[in-house]
Amino acid sequence: MAEEGKFKVTIDGISIDVAPGTTILNAARQIGGDIVPPAMCYYSKLEGSGGKCRTCLVKVSKGSEKDPRPMPKLVASCRTTVMDGMEVQNITSPDVIEARKGVVEMLLINHPLDCPICDQAGECKLQDLGYEHGAEQTRYEFERRTFERIDIGDKIQLHMNRCILCYRCVYVANQLTGRREHGVIYRGDHAEISTFIERALDNEFIGNVIDVCPVGALTDKTFRFKNRVWFTKPVDAHRDCPTCSGKVTLWYKGEEVLRVTGRKDEYNEVEDFICNTCRFEKKHTADWTLEQPTDVDKDSVITANHYTVFNPPPVIKKNPALQAANEEQLSRTERLK
Amino acid sequence: MARKLLLNHVDVPGINGFDVYRQYGGYRAVEKALRTMSPDDVVEEVKKSGLRGRGGAGFPTGMKWGFLAKPEGVPRYLVCNGDESEPGTFKDRYLMTKIPHALVEGMIVSSYALGANTSYIYIRGEMMPQIRIVERAIAEAKAAGFLGKNILGTGYDLEIYVQPGGGAYICGEETALLESLEGKRGNPRIKPPFPAVAGLYGCPTVVNNVESIAATVPIINEGGEEYAKIGIERSTGTKLISASGNIVRPGVYEIELGLPVEEFIYSDEYCGGIANGKRLKAVVAGGSSVPILPANLALKTAKGDARLMTYESLADGGFVTGTAMGSGGFIAFDEDQCIVRNTLNFTRFYHHESCGQCSPCREGTGWMEKVLHKIEYGHGDLSDIDLLWDIQRKIDGNTICPLGDASAWPVASAIRHFRDEFEWHIFHPEEAQTRNYGLAHYADPLIMAE
Amino acid sequence: MLKVQENMIVEFSAPLLERFAEVVARYPEGRHKSALLPILHLVQAEYGWLSVDAMDKVAAYLGIQPIEVYEVATFYTMFFLQPKGKYVLEVCRTGPCCLVGAERIMKHIETRLGVKEGEVTADGMFSWRGVECIAACGFGPVLQIGPEYTFYENLTENSVDKLIEELRHKAETN
Numbered sequence: 001m002a003e004e005g006k007f008k009v010t011i012d013g014i015s016i017d018v019a020p021g022t023t024i025l026n027a028a029r030q031i032g033g034d035i036v037p038p039a040m041c042y043y044s045k046l047e048g049s050g051g052k053c054r055t056c057l058v059k060v061s062k063g064s065e066k067d068p069r070p071m072p073k074l075v076a077s078c079r080t081t082v083m084d085g086m087e088v089q090n091i092t093s094p095d096v097i098e099a100r101k102g103v104v105e106m107l108l109i110n111h112p113l114d115c116p117i118c119d120q121a122g123e124c125k126l127q128d129l130g131y132e133h134g135a136e137q138t139r140y141e142f143e144r145r146t147f148e149r150i151d152i153g154d155k156i157q158l159h160m161n162r163c164i165l166c167y168r169c170v171y172v173a174n175q176l177t178g179r180r181e182h183g184v185i186y187r188g189d190h191a192e193i194s195t196f197i198e199r200a201l202d203n204e205f206i207g208n209v210i211d212v213c214p215v216g217a218l219t220d221k222t223f224r225f226k227n228r229v230w231f232t233k234p235v236d237a238h239r240d241c242p243t244c245s246g247k248v249t250l251w252y253k254g255e256e257v258l259r260v261t262g263r264k265d266e267y268n269e270v271e272d273f274i275c276n277t278c279r280f281e282k283k284h285t286a287d288w289t290l291e292q293p294t295d296v297d298k299d300s301v302i303t304a305n306h307y308t309v310f311n312p313p314p315v316i317k318k319n320p321a322l323q324a325a326n327e328e329q330l331s332r333t334e335r336l337k
Numbered sequence: 338m339a340r341k342l343l344l345n346h347v348d349v350p351g352i353n354g355f356d357v358y359r360q361y362g363g364y365r366a367v368e369k370a371l372r373t374m375s376p377d378d379v380v381e382e383v384k385k386s387g388l389r390g391r392g393g394a395g396f397p398t399g400m401k402w403g404f405l406a407k408p409e410g411v412p413r414y415l416v417c418n419g420d421e422s423e424p425g426t427f428k429d430r431y432l433m434t435k436i437p438h439a440l441v442e443g444m445i446v447s448s449y450a451l452g453a454n455t456s457y458i459y460i461r462g463e464m465m466p467q468i469r470i471v472e473r474a475i476a477e478a479k480a481a482g483f484l485g486k487n488i489l490g491t492g493y494d495l496e497i498y499v500q501p502g503g504g505a506y507i508c509g510e511e512t513a514l515l516e517s518l519e520g521k522r523g524n525p526r527i528k529p530p531f532p533a534v535a536g537l538y539g540c541p542t543v544v545n546n547v548e549s550i551a552a553t554v555p556i557i558n559e560g561g562e563e564y565a566k567i568g569i570e571r572s573t574g575t576k577l578i579s580a581s582g583n584i585v586r587p588g589v590y591e592i593e594l595g596l597p598v599e600e601f602i603y604s605d606e607y608c609g610g611i612a613n614g615k616r617l618k619a620v621v622a623g624g625s626s627v628p629i630l631p632a633n634l635a636l637k638t639a640k641g642d643a644r645l646m647t648y649e650s651l652a653d654g655g656f657v658t659g660t661a662m663g664s665g666g667f668i669a670f671d672e673d674q675c676i677v678r679n680t681l682n683f684t685r686f687y688h689h690e691s692c693g694q695c696s697p698c699r700e701g702t703g704w705m706e707k708v709l710h711k712i713e714y715g716h717g718d719l720s721d722i723d724l725l726w727d728i729q730r731k732i733d734g735n736t737i738c739p740l741g742d743a744s745a746w747p748v749a750s751a752i753r754h755f756r757d758e759f760e761w762h763i764f765h766p767e768e769a770q771t772r773n774y775g776l777a778h779y780a781d782p783l784i785m786a787e
Numbered sequence: 788m789l790k791v792q793e794n795m796i797v798e799f800s801a802p803l804l805e806r807f808a809e810v811v812a813r814y815p816e817g818r819h820k821s822a823l824l825p826i827l828h829l830v831q832a833e834y835g836w837l838s839v840d841a842m843d844k845v846a847a848y849l850g851i852q853p854i855e856v857y858e859v860a861t862f863y864t865m866f867f868l869q870p871k872g873k874y875v876l877e878v879c880r881t882g883p884c885c886l887v888g889a890e891r892i893m894k895h896i897e898t899r900l901g902v903k904e905g906e907v908t909a910d911g912m913f914s915w916r917g918v919e920c921i922a923a924c925g926f927g928p929v930l931q932i933g934p935e936y937t938f939y940e941n942l943t944e945n946s947v948d949k950l951i952e953e954l955r956h957k958a959e960t961n
Contacts, residue, residue, distance in 0.1 A: 412815070421922045422919070422920055422922060423920070424881045424882045424883055424919075424920040424924065425882065425883050425920075425924050426922060426924070427922040427923050427924050427925055427926075429922070430922045430923065455815070461922070462824070462828060462863070462865045462936075463865065463918075463921050463922075463931060463936050464922070464936070465933075465934070465935050465936035466935065466936060466937070466938065498813040500813075500821070500824070500825065501824060501825055501828055502824065502863070503824050503827070503828075503859070503862070503863025503864070503865050503866060504863045504864035504865035504866075504918075505862065505863050505864065506919065506920070517824065518821060519818070519820060519821055520820035520821045520822065520823035520824060520849075520855075520859065521820075521855075521858075521859065522858055522859055522862040523862060523863070538815065538818055579924060579925060580925060581883040581886075581924035581925045581927065582883055582886045582887070582924075583886055583887070587924075587925035587926070587927075588925045589925065621882075625881075625882055625920075666883075666924070668882065668883050668886070668924070670886065674886060678885075679882055679885070679886075682880075682881065682882045682885055683881075683882050686881050686882070686919050686920065689919055690919060692862075
């Protein structure tokens with residue numbers, strides 16, 4: 001039985017009690033680890049987002065304690081709320097893995113796969129997803145859909161070829177800025193994010209479309225082609241900003257601040273939306289109070305050659321002698337850098 | 338002669354006007370419902386009738402009405418789905434053109450049952466003539482005191498408005514229709530919440546097909562039990578079937594559910610057989626999204642029983658050897674038709690009509706069209722058939738709305754039943770440009786397992 | 788993004804604005820955005836197509852943002868975002884109509900008018916295009932002509948020729 005006023009949900013055999021109204025995805029995030037379904041379009045801070053990309057599909061093998069019937073189709077975990085006694089399969093269901101592989105393939109058939117020249121590479125969710133679930137080769141043998149690159153405003157570039165139509169940037173404009181200048185026009189696989197006629201996005205918070213974009217469709221022009229993200233070092237910093245919280249991540253190359261973004265959590269969601277002044281104008285260390293190196297997921301390419309948090313592999317953990325030797329080895333390597 | 342409940346007076350001159358319609362017993366159902374029945378009585382009567390949604394899904398109408406949330410102080414809406422766009426279906430256009438008052442009368446009865454004081458009839462924009470006809474019928478009904486404030490002195494108020502669509506098949510999906518009615522892009526909503534809880538303007542809403550709403554009129558007039566006597570099992574009453582393709586007499590027919598498919602195709606009362614003395618090759622029984630069946634499986638189930646025009650019999654054998662009733666769009670293919678070309682055509686349709694919101698449908702429909710195009714125009718490889726099968730499997734069931742499934746089923750069924758024809762296209766690309774594969778064994782008697 | 792080749796500046800007439808108001812009155816307080824599709828139909832019937840200026844003015848009339856109008860106008864197939872011929876022949880090109888010869892009819896119209904799908908004849912009189920199922924499968928091949936979407940059923944090459952002649956005649960006498 002679940003705690004008073006809570007629902008018990010079991011995901012891939014791991015149970016947790018959550019508040020009623022919690023979605024399966026958020027319940028999984030409370031558990032954490034491998035059983036968290038990937039999400040390309042859902043963004044917890046944007047109301048109404050989710051349900052579109054279908055990467056977070058899961059199988060509900062038991063509806064609830066009251067009505068144990070399984071759900072007939074796979075459901076989008078980001079938009080399906082839990083019921084008491086619900087049992088969900090994510091990575092333990094071959095159907096889910098198969099469907100997700102299909103979704104990744106669909107997302108990639110018209111994607112240009114131009115990662116070598118894409119600023120998002122290294123922190124791109126589609127790259128991660130392709131790496132984890134995609135096939136090595138495409139079965140798509142037709143010409144890919146292409147659009148022209150356009151500048152929407154002097155600081156943001158829209159590269160529609162890479163877009164997966166998650167609608168997040170539309171929600172940002174709707175919910176953060178008073179006025180929306182861009183949207184989704186046309187339909188089907190011709191649908192595109194656009195201003196329709198030439199118009200510059202001009203709003204103090206519009207820069208956040210860059211942070212919420214899961215792929216390289218909306219990129220920061222002030223950072224364009226400056227560097228690969230894994231050569232830059234993220235540092236948390238803040239400033240006293242009259243418009244936003246002023247809590248950001250600075251991306252350093254040597255002494256130079258190459259770009260400023262919101263602070264992102266492990267699901268790539270920002271803690272606070274930041275204003276354009278913080279993002280585009282404040283590119284000197286003197287503008288900021290530095291806090292600490294940003295905590296980056298150890299599997300991320302961004303940690304390569306950076307602040308090493310020593311995580312001894314489990315086999316060594318059991319053997320103190322080996323562990324000591326390993327630490328010795330590590331400190332020597334660090335000294336040599 | 339089969340009984341007709343909707344089209345019984347269709348040939349009477351002037352039946353599209355209020356006076357003649359009234360003369361032939363029109364608006365009796367409104368009088369009966371508003372004067373002698375409570376809204377719940379009307380819902381009960383519809384439940385008893387066993388009426389199932391005529392738009393395609395076949396969900397029991399009375400049950401749908403029963404789900405409607407009724408919070409205090411929140412308006413409820415009835416929205417009529419007249420966005421008829423499923424290839425092969427044209428019954429609603431026919432009904433609205435010929436007897437618009439049947440729809441208006443049904444709207445009044447249904448709105449009363451649901452407690453709606455404003456109702457909308459969403460008609461696809463291309464049906465501008467029908468929009469004009471229905472608008473005139475509404476004005477006539479209003480002038481006669483069947484609409485407006487305090488209808489028939491019962492204290493019930495109702496206004497009905499017609500809303501034109503803008504040209505999008507997807508708006509036939511009920512939540513896309515509601516979005517469109519709110520002046521937005523026709524992107525289907527992610528469910529739950531269902532319209533019965535949060536529909537139009539976030540209020541509880543019921544969306545019903547034109548024919549379902551019109552069918553409430555005879556149900557109220559004759560009683561739900563009487564209506565349920567027509568038909569077989571859970572397929573009660575009469576159904577409008579739109580017959581098209583290579584038949585002698587295409588058109589809209591009202592049938593009693595339970596009519597054998599064979600009789601429907603070959604009897605002179607209905608389609609009158611295959612045109613130009615040709616033979617039947619295949620049938621799409623319920624609009625382009627339901628699985629296509631070869632002639633032998635269309636006429637008889639895999640068990641060898643006669644296939645009947647009922648929800649159950651058409652679905653007999655599941656999607657392996659059966660199909661679905663759908664919206665009643667009955668398309669007959671003669672021996673000269675090419676299944677690959679037709680599948681390409683249908684897939685192009687779904688590609689064109691995909692709203693683009695979710696990835697499997699947005700990308701998958703276009704991909705299937707390209708692969709089918711390649712096969713049809715003589716560049717196919719044998720592996721393309723398996724690829725097609727795999728793409729449709731990845732779409733089916735994984736999308737926000739049923740359009741994904743609807744695009745997958747015609748492809749799946751065409752490959753399932755007509756794989757030899759696909760292979761022939763691949764092995765004989767040049768010949769396939771000049772002639773059709775023909776009838777093959779599709780019309781031969783089924784081989785029965787001992 | 789749209790390459791605007793032509794923008795038509797419009798000024799909605801008083802009778803047209805009156806019809807807008809009639810439409811808006813159909814919806815509950817604060818739900819006037821619902822009037823968008825009917826109003827776009829009215830504007831297109833008046834001017835033949837929807838220019839950016841016309842859409843901006845509709846947005847201003849309804850108190851919504853222009854992008855909301857662009858999003859809707861580009862989603863639905865009935866709205867023309869470029870000028871078209873006076874008569875747009877829209878032939879159904881979906882399955883059931885193709886079973887009875889719609890492809891042949893489209894080819895015939897193409898040769899007869901001498902323009903490709905979507906183009907306008909030199910005299911500005913005709914455009915044609917294939918459209919998806921228009922729910923008249925039993926009477927195919929069919930075509931429709933806006934803005935009233937008059938219907939022509941059971942087409943043959945001869946009946947198409949006759950129709951084109953009639954329309955030409957009608958336009959000349961007007």
